Amino acid sequence: MSEFDLGFSASLTDDAGSFKLLELPRSLESQSPLRFSIKGQPGEDAVLCTNDATYTIRSVVLSNSILVVTPQSSADTVVSPGRPEAPQALRALRGREYDDIQDSEDHPPSSSAPGLTYAAARATIQASDAELARGLRQQRILDIHGALRPIAPAYLTSILETILNFLVSQSMSALRAVPEEDVAATLADENEISRALREGAWTMDVEAVVREIGLGILRQHKDDSIAKETLLERWKLAVGDTFEAKVSLEIISCTASMNGGDMLTYFPSSDLPVDPPSRFIDLFLTRPRWKAEDIAPFLSDIAVNTKDRDKLLLKYTRATTDSQGLWYTKK
Secondary structure, eight states, X not given: OOOOOOOOOHHHHHXXXXXXXXXXXXXHHTOSXXXXXXXXXXXXXXXXXXXXXXXXXXXXXXXXXXXXXXXXXXXXXXXXXXXXXXXXXXXXXXXXXXOSSSOOSSSOOOOOOOOOOHHHHHHHSSSOHHHHHHHHHHTTEEEETTEEEEBOHHHHHHHHHHHHHHHHHTTOOTTXXXXXXXXXXXXXXXXXXXXXXXXXXXXXXXXXXXXXXXXXXXXXXXXXXXXXXXXXXXXXXXXXXXXXXXXXXXXXXXXXXXXXXXXXXXXXXXXXXXXXXXXHHHHHHHOSEEEHHHHGGGTTTTOSSHHHHHHHHXXXXXXXXXXXXXXXXXX
């Protein structure tokens, strides 16, 4: 049996009155150097964050190890991979959209509300730095005058369409590096879009740009449906002949709901409740039964991985199979 000498600061018990043992998964133990932080506001369950991952912290009564340290408590604390809070916490920025009409980078908004800074988000949101950065990118959130602000969807669509038209007109390939200055000059001249750039070049994520333009069209049909073929036609027209091969309903699957036949409605997973029970209630109010491939995109933001997603499906749905394949219905 391994033996260890444990030493504790004299102020530990004076300040806190107790201590806990924390069991780390092997994936963390092998990291060198090991760096992590514990994040959580009063009333929240604390999480452990490394540079690129978030772990939930839970107490366990039984352990495979016998550690004779203190008779005060027989419970250990372990960490396991968890869902980052960033995507949900950043929803609080709604209403502070940046569209360059009401304000611009040269003329800050007159609102007295200070907004959320990146430093404050990093300190309070239960997510690793990498997960927070990914959440900011995915939700198209900019750091403007020290405050985090999501870019208005319609404004973003306008910018992207201008960029695609510019690339085509200049016979530039989106797969090669394009000078920032050339693109910025076009946006400033044609759309009066403010700029603050360093010299450099960029390569476009073609699928992400095409997807965002498709969402710009679908977003207009939240209350009324649009025919699938009509959407595809308008989408291809918006991106042009050069990029129409990238148009596909699959890349907007987590924002579209089929309303019977070939009709589509804007139904973004980001508008659904974060807690799993409410999420499934809303999903089954929208559609009484779902195919596995259709419901999966609407669970990606509340499940850590496919194993976690399957656990949610097992807990909240009933699986049935017919000639058309596997279906999930309300439990």
